[in-house]
Amino acid sequence: MAETPLVRAAGLGKSFRGRRSTTQAIADIGFEQAPGEFLGVVGPSGCGKTTLLRCLAGLERPDTGTVEFDGRPVTGIPDAVSVVFQDYHRSLFPWLTAGENVRFPIRDRGRAAGREQAREALDRVGLAGFADHHPFQLSGGMQQRVAIARAIVSRPRFLLMDEPFASVDAQTRAVLEQLTVTITAELGLTVLLITHDIDEAILMADRVLVLSARPSRVLREVPIDLDRPRDEVETRALPLFQDYRREIHRVIANPGTAD
Amino acid sequence: MKRLLGLLVAALLLLVWEVAGRTGDTGLFPPVSDAIAELASIDPWTDVLPSAGRALAGFAIGVTLGALLGVTIGWLRGLEPWVRPALEFLRAVPPPAVLPVAVLALGATSGMRITVIAAAAMWPVLIAGVDATRAVEPGYLDVARISHARPVSVILPAVLPALIAGARIALGIALIMMVISEMTAATSGLGYLILQAQRTYAIAQMYAGIIVLGLLGWLVTAVFSLVERHVLSWYEDQKGIAGG
Numbered sequence A: 001m002a003e004t005p006l007v008r009a010a011g012l013g014k015s016f017r018g019r020r021s022t023t024q025a026i027a028d029i030g031f032e033q034a035p036g037e038f039l040g041v042v043g044p045s046g047c048g049k050t051t052l053l054r055c056l057a058g059l060e061r062p063d064t065g066t067v068e069f070d071g072r073p074v075t076g077i078p079d080a081v082s083v084v085f086q087d088y089h090r091s092l093f094p095w096l097t098a099g100e101n102v103r104f105p106i107r108d109r110g111r112a113a114g115r116e117q118a119r120e121a122l123d124r125v126g127l128a129g130f131a132d133h134h135p136f137q138l139s140g141g142m143q144q145r146v147a148i149a150r151a152i153v154s155r156p157r158f159l160l161m162d163e164p165f166a167s168v169d170a171q172t173r174a175v176l177e178q179l180t181v182t183i184t185a186e187l188g189l190t191v192l193l194i195t196h197d198i199d200e201a202i203l204m205a206d207r208v209l210v211l212s213a214r215p216s217r218v219l220r221e222v223p224i225d226l227d228r229p230r231d232e233v234e235t236r237a238l239p240l241f242q243d244y245r246r247e248i249h250r251v252i253a254n255p256g257t258a259d
Numbered sequence B: 001m002k003r004l005l006g007l008l009v010a011a012l013l014l015l016v017w018e019v020a021g022r023t024g025d026t027g028l029f030p031p032v033s034d035a036i037a038e039l040a041s042i043d044p045w046t047d048v049l050p051s052a053g054r055a056l057a058g059f060a061i062g063v064t065l066g067a068l069l070g071v072t073i074g075w076l077r078g079l080e081p082w083v084r085p086a087l088e089f090l091r092a093v094p095p096p097a098v099l100p101v102a103v104l105a106l107g108a109t110s111g112m113r114i115t116v117i118a119a120a121a122m123w124p125v126l127i128a129g130v131d132a133t134r135a136v137e138p139g140y141l142d143v144a145r146i147s148h149a150r151p152v153s154v155i156l157p158a159v160l161p162a163l164i165a166g167a168r169i170a171l172g173i174a175l176i177m178m179v180i181s182e183m184t185a186a187t188s189g190l191g192y193l194i195l196q197a198q199r200t201y202a203i204a205q206m207y208a209g210i211i212v213l214g215l216l217g218w219l220v221t222a223v224f225s226l227v228e229r230h231v232l233s234w235y236e237d238q239k240g241i242a243g244g
């Protein structure tokens, strides 16, 4: 990679000490991500994907290894990082309207400017006119759109997404995948998308990081050379897509044979 | 229609009271019309207002203290093992039992009565605050952190419904403690008035005092509900949707 990476993780390890036992969530994860790159991270459920994301975002301190963002080690939570959390039920504030939720990260900017930016972000995710609705008045897909709007409103440089579409139906999911790719490309965002859905990773990402079961390490990095814009139906039908899918499945099924 | 039926039942009960009072000859149970006539003998400025003022002051202080302590104890998880047993014990003490202690320590003053009311009204809010704060969705706290916001900016709205539910219980307790505190070492107030009327066989006035107490309780509860509906409109709407 010629460009200097925006994100660099090296030798990340993290364990959780319980009363009786210690769970090693991630063993050794390292990777680099170029500015503007869309990185997919796949791995079996419980392998430590969320833990990895939390370390990258500065929400959790790794036991070993380092995370660098824009050339500086991450110790706290960097300003230019934002997160779409796994479960929108648990991350949107029910006491705020959609507009107020979106405005939350930029609440210190002026009222008028904040409102304008929140409106613009809601526009982008296709929720113009829903600013005054409360989250519980919106469908699951719409709530996840609000969460995405909130994550982009502060104009971050690095967007972390934790299985953002895991709890919406298949139709909505395809629409939201497209929407996310479009918006993040328009904004020139560097995106790290965590998912347990291999197809989703191939459809959206420039490169896929395949993690092993717990304690996780990187089994393989798979660059995805599929033309954009990619299509839910057409792209999936391509032989190359099938090859990627087969490769990733094999790596996960037989981690020992990964070369 | 339902409201009409309710009023009808209330009217019927009053009628029964009236008839029972007129037919009885013990003199201990006057007809309701006598009790209502005696309302005129109760001075709102000297009998009702000081009582209500003390109840509200005690309620406000108790709720504020309970909310502050509850959220703090709930938030500092490390603190909980240290304070939990003491809290459980103090909470289990029936509030009227501390009244003699308060009279000794603070004298028969308004401040003593407000203190007793506050000390009793604090508990339901404090306990609700501890539990609700511990149960705050960790996801909310993550969003606060990632947005560089102080945790309290999401904790307070998240626990507000629980605090208000606690405050509703505290309101009832405050009124009870108001009456009880005025029945000990007092020279004024509604509780004093009722006790005094009973001692002087001014039975109709005693009932008038009880009627005023009922009206006062009804009034503050109604005001509380109004405020609650205003502050928690999102919460009521959400419950309405979740409930079907």
Ligand SMILES: Nc1ncnc2c1ncn2[C@@H]1O[C@H](COP(=O)(O)OP(=O)(O)O)[C@@H](O)[C@H]1O
Pocket: A016, A017, A023, A024, A025, A043, A044, A045, A046, A047, A048, A049, A050, A051, A052, A214
């Ligand atoms: N805060 C925590 N305390 C204790 N164990 C945890 C904690 N967070 C995650 N774990 C454990 O670490 C492992 C990885 O969790 P997670 O990162 O959530 O996996 P994934 O997101 O891939 O499903 C799991 O076994 C989980 O139980």
Ligand SMILES: [Mg+2]
Pocket: A049, A050, A051, A086, A162, A163
């Ligand atoms: Mg996870």
